[in-house]
Amino acid sequence: MATLNVIRRWALREQMSIREISRRTGLARNTVKKYLSSEEIEPAYPRRVSSKKLDSYAEKLTSWLELEATKSRKQRRNLKQIYTHSCFTCCPSSTREPVSL
Numbered sequence: 001m002a003t004l005n006v007i008r009r010w011a012l013r014e015q016m017s018i019r020e021i022s023r024r025t026g027l028a029r030n031t032v033k034k035y036l037s038s039e040e041i042e043p044a045y046p047r048r049v050s051s052k053k054l055d056s057y058a059e060k061l062t063s064w065l066e067l068e069a070t071k072s073r074k075q076r077r078n079l080k081q082i083y084t085h086s087c088f089t090c091c092p093s094s095t096r097e098p099v100s101l
Helices: 003-012 018-025 029-037 055-070 079-086
Strands: none
Touching: 003 018, 003 029, 018 029, 055 079
16 A cells, blocks of 8 residues: 555655645545554555355366366357356256256
8 A cells, every 4th residue: 555655755755744645645634644653564454354156156167267278279168158058057047958068
């Protein structure tokens, strides 16, 4: 996050006021003061852990893509073709018979 470095450079090298820094960055003056007074190099935020809709299919999709990568260029299928041929066997609303890879 380069914002903290920019704030410190403007305040220390260019002798810019806190009010001007807050105008240019869009941060509150209190936030600018906090960043200047802290010894912190970069603010650390915890990573958000959330599940994705494709997590349950990730292993199967990866194996299909690896299989396609081993084929010659002319015999490879693109993602749209893989999708239409697979019919996602896990989907209960699928009425077509899935094609096994």
